[in-house]
Amino acid sequence: MGIEGIGARVTRKEDKRFITGKGRYTDDVRLHGMTYASFVRSPHAHAKIKKIDVTAANNMPGVVDVLTGQQLVDDKIGNLICGWMIHSKDGSPMKMGAWPAMAPEVVRFVGQAVAVVIAETRNQARDAAEAVDVTYEELPAAADISAAIAPGAPQLHPEAPGNVIFDWTIGDEAATNDAFAKAANIVAMDITNNRLAPNAMEPRAAVAEYDTAEEHFTLYTTSQNPHVARLVLSAFYNIAPEHKLRVIAPDVGGGFGSKIFIYPEEMVALWASKRVERPVKWTSDRTEAFLTDAHGRDHLTKAEMAFDKDNKIIGLRVKTYANLGAYMSLFSSSVPTYLYATLLSGQYNIPNIYAEVISVYTNTTPVDAYRGAGRPEASFVMERLMETAARQLKVDPAELRRKNFITSFPHQTPVIMAYDTGDFNASLDAALKAIDYAGFPARKENAKKEGKLRGIGFSCYIEACGIAPSKAVGSLGAGVGLWESAEVRVNPVGTVEILTGSHSHGQGHETTFAQVAADRLGIPLNQVSIVHGDTDKVQFGMGTYGSRSGAVGMSAIVKAMEKIEAKAKKIVAHQLEASENDIVIENGEFKVTGTDKSIAFPMVALAAYTAHNIPEGMEPGLKETAFYDPTNFTFPAGAYICEVEVDPGTGKTEFVNFVAADDFGRLINPMIVEGQVHGGLAQGIGQALLEHAVYDKSGQLMTASFMDYAMPRAEDLPSFKVSHTTTLCPGNPLGIKGCGEAGAIGSSAAVINAITNAIGNNRLEMPASPDRVWHAIHQQQAAE
Amino acid sequence: MSTIKLTVNGKAVSADLEDRTLLVHLLRDHLGLTGTHVGCDTSQCGACVVHIDGRAVKSCTTLVGQANGTNVTTIEGISRGDELHPMQAAFRDNHGLQCGYCTPGMIMTAIDIVHRHGDELDEATVRQELEGNICRCTGYHNIVKSVLDAAGRMKMAAAAE
Ligand code: FES
Ligand code: FES
Numbered sequence: 001m002g003i004e005g006i007g008a009r010v011t012r013k014e015d016k017r018f019i020t021g022k023g024r025y026t027d028d029v030r031l032h033g034m035t036y037a038s039f040v041r042s043p044h045a046h047a048k049i050k051k052i053d054v055t056a057a058n059n060m061p062g063v064v065d066v067l068t069g070q071q072l073v074d075d076k077i078g079n080l081i082c083g084w085m086i087h088s089k090d091g092s093p094m095k096m097g098a099w100p101a102m103a104p105e106v107v108r109f110v111g112q113a114v115a116v117v118i119a120e121t122r123n124q125a126r127d128a129a130e131a132v133d134v135t136y137e138e139l140p141a142a143a144d145i146s147a148a149i150a151p152g153a154p155q156l157h158p159e160a161p162g163n164v165i166f167d168w169t170i171g172d173e174a175a176t177n178d179a180f181a182k183a184a185n186i187v188a189m190d191i192t193n194n195r196l197a198p199n200a201m202e203p204r205a206a207v208a209e210y211d212t213a214e215e216h217f218t219l220y221t222t223s224q225n226p227h228v229a230r231l232v233l234s235a236f237y238n239i240a241p242e243h244k245l246r247v248i249a250p251d252v253g254g255g256f257g258s259k260i261f262i263y264p265e266e267m268v269a270l271w272a273s274k275r276v277e278r279p280v281k282w283t284s285d286r287t288e289a290f291l292t293d294a295h296g297r298d299h300l301t302k303a304e305m306a307f308d309k310d311n312k313i314i315g316l317r318v319k320t321y322a323n324l325g326a327y328m329s330l331f332s333s334s335v336p337t338y339l340y341a342t343l344l345s346g347q348y349n350i351p352n353i354y355a356e357v358i359s360v361y362t363n364t365t366p367v368d369a370y371r372g373a374g375r376p377e378a379s380f381v382m383e384r385l386m387e388t389a390a391r392q393l394k395v396d397p398a399e400l401r402r403k404n405f406i407t408s409f410p411h412q413t414p415v416i417m418a419y420d421t422g423d424f425n426a427s428l429d430a431a432l433k434a435i436d437y438a439g440f441p442a443r444k445e446n447a448k449k450e451g452k453l454r455g456i457g458f459s460c461y462i463e464a465c466g467i468a469p470s471k472a473v474g475s476l477g478a479g480v481g482l483w484e485s486a487e488v489r490v491n492p493v494g495t496v497e498i499l500t501g502s503h504s505h506g507q508g509h510e511t512t513f514a515q516v517a518a519d520r521l522g523i524p525l526n527q528v529s530i531v532h533g534d535t536d537k538v539q540f541g542m543g544t545y546g547s548r549s550g551a552v553g554m555s556a557i558v559k560a561m562e563k564i565e566a567k568a569k570k571i572v573a574h575q576l577e578a579s580e581n582d583i584v585i586e587n588g589e590f591k592v593t594g595t596d597k598s599i600a601f602p603m604v605a606l607a608a609y610t611a612h613n614i615p616e617g618m619e620p621g622l623k624e625t626a627f628y629d630p631t632n633f634t635f636p637a638g639a640y641i642c643e644v645e646v647d648p649g650t651g652k653t654e655f656v657n658f659v660a661a662d663d664f665g666r667l668i669n670p671m672i673v674e675g676q677v678h679g680g681l682a683q684g685i686g687q688a689l690l691e692h693a694v695y696d697k698s699g700q701l702m703t704a705s706f707m708d709y710a711m712p713r714a715e716d717l718p719s720f721k722v723s724h725t726t727t728l729c730p731g732n733p734l735g736i737k738g739c740g741e742a743g744a745i746g747s748s749a750a751v752i753n754a755i756t757n758a759i760g761n762n763r764l765e766m767p768a769s770p771d772r773v774w775h776a777i778h779q780q781q782a783a784e
Numbered sequence: 785m786s787t788i789k790l791t792v793n794g795k796a797v798s799a800d801l802e803d804r805t806l807l808v809h810l811l812r813d814h815l816g817l818t819g820t821h822v823g824c825d826t827s828q829c830g831a832c833v834v835h836i837d838g839r840a841v842k843s844c845t846t847l848v849g850q851a852n853g854t855n856v857t858t859i860e861g862i863s864r865g866d867e868l869h870p871m872q873a874a875f876r877d878n879h880g881l882q883c884g885y886c887t888p889g890m891i892m893t894a895i896d897i898v899h900r901h902g903d904e905l906d907e908a909t910v911r912q913e914l915e916g917n918i919c920r921c922t923g924y925h926n927i928v929k930s931v932l933d934a935a936g937r938m939k940m941a942a943a944a945e
Contacts, residue, residue: 012879019859019888021859021888024818027822030813200885201920251883254920505883675925679922682920705828706918714917719925720925
């Protein structure tokens, strides 16, 4: 590797603009004649709209127009879609209720838009939105899973009787029941995975402009996948044909899944810009974000694990209720099914698995993918079960895991996934060493002397990343292919521009992608630039989520680079009268092996463009495109161990140590990878200790601001000890597995396992607030 | 409407604004200084932090009238030409940012922290003092490292002057 190539800890190319305030986010976009949109939102969780009176609003200063859901229907703008078809166990397709971008008749969650005001200034738009007079007839609401599935529950959508969207299963029920019948021990528990708000720091925003002469739209938006946004807006929502819509996702201030989806506000901004014939900007405030950004998690699970007399797992049975909120968001159906239940084998050899997933509608914000999407839920179930099993079977939690680890690869689980490679013992060993596991009993004793309860908790996670291949996801119900594209453009002077269909919203693609190209060509990093996030520049792409940018996006770049190198070698061979096979690339030069003949890369580039002396019949230029579709998911895995101290007087948990040992395959830039892990850990620990989106019984969101929703702050978190073990992914040319979600997937269980270990009471739900922990301690003391 | 006069990054600014206008909107919408961000509506996240007369302040809860006659410095005003402020350089060198959205506010807060604590800063103090700033990307690990690193760099820069 060169000093800036693969494996180097180079600082990020994109940082200069961010640290100097020159980043360009959607809300920074200002267009000539721009107007501002403010939405009128339902204060009720479930209600009929009787009447919307816009007269007063229309007469307010600065108001350009007031538009309602009925006008959207009249203009034949389509309803929002869910792009992944799931079938129930009886073979029937999922039951989807219509989701209009603004409700014309019925609202089903607090914050659902019913009208929009377009005005000259932000404040005028807000003032007028307040003046829109909506008459509602309130309906009874179902604000959680239990309320939605209770007999006689309020019905959300006529299409989904009993509020059940699908009742889906995976695995072999009979074989699993058999295993349980033969079990020496069974460990059973109820597990709740609490609801979260993703809270990217940049609120969602959209700026839409319509060109009346060209009948062409431009949309600046906070999106993780601008091409998919354009495709969906064109193909399903009837906004504009694809070639008449340009979607630009400029600098995006974090996504964590919440910016994958197409939201009502983007559609309405586009549609309104045509109606008022002026650019329209909408920027979410934080409360709107809490109410309308897709939430994450929210599962109720009954899980049972069967062991033989040697403590080997022989079966796993899981029944999960998943809350999808009031409407089905773009990928929502895939999250509790193919992204969750297929990971229920964890790192373990489990011969029999049967899982049932029942998804329900509730009068709450739609739920969709959030950092890890399904895999954190699966990992939490598995690792809480394993820890509980170790306690029940009275064996060391590390040893129980080790005994059941999968050790030979490839490994086919009973729930679809074929793990390609891994070394679970290696990561566990690394984590045990980093935390000094052997020294724990002594540390616990010392803590006890100081009146503190000390605990240690494990979590050995696995995830399926790089979501792909297209054929596989297609067969599972996905509405799109999941490949990635890249175009490599070598300029006549030898600088390189790489156009990628991936999208960076904090992951540092401008640096890591450039490192790959610089490494292959042996040129300095500053001669490579990465272009992304604009559908007019990049032809197509699937965007960034599911840690797919490295494994899939970079692989596409490698494929395009291979074509570039092959053509460049032909030119060099022709000019130096050598055989193509003898040309090697070293330090920015194309050399004939075994001779001193060489041509520097910029001269090769120039030769391709002057075309004075290239092989007969060769096209001039040096520009290649590749679409890369992998052959399998990738399987990052690792071991996390958390050591905590709990104050029995207050219930407050303090971190003593948190160690993470991950296997992400090849690391392009370890500094960036570690940063990704830190961020993921913070989100997983945030869920375990602090974060919770809480609804009251009537469906009001009680945590709709940062005053009520406990975001992790610097003081809430420890410094992390992260390390890496490596098995290379055989499924892509770079051997990359992906690192973006690992921290969020693995950490919650480690924290809860550590706290329950400390307090000696295994019943503890997330978030483990001091209040909950204190009560759990006292409950335990009362029981003893 | 009131006429507001203040100095922003060393330049005199005068504008006729509605009394309810917030400083952050004067900066972003009227002066085009979009480095200062808005991340919340309850003064919790710190994405909007600027310096008023040398002290860190949340510009999302400062009315323009309150800033009348003051000296405001934003993220755009802390480097000297091409030379980054030591805090900016430390954030880059320690990978103290990912999406960059919280970053301007973090940097402005962090500079104030170092000014107030000098070299008595330790990890615990930095974590405690960052209470008013939220970052969703970095888990704070590298932000804390950046601030501690910058404290040393700022001391050296001050000594050199
Ligand atoms: S925008 Fe000022 S504190 Fe959040
Ligand atoms: S870097 Fe993204 S919020 Fe801090």
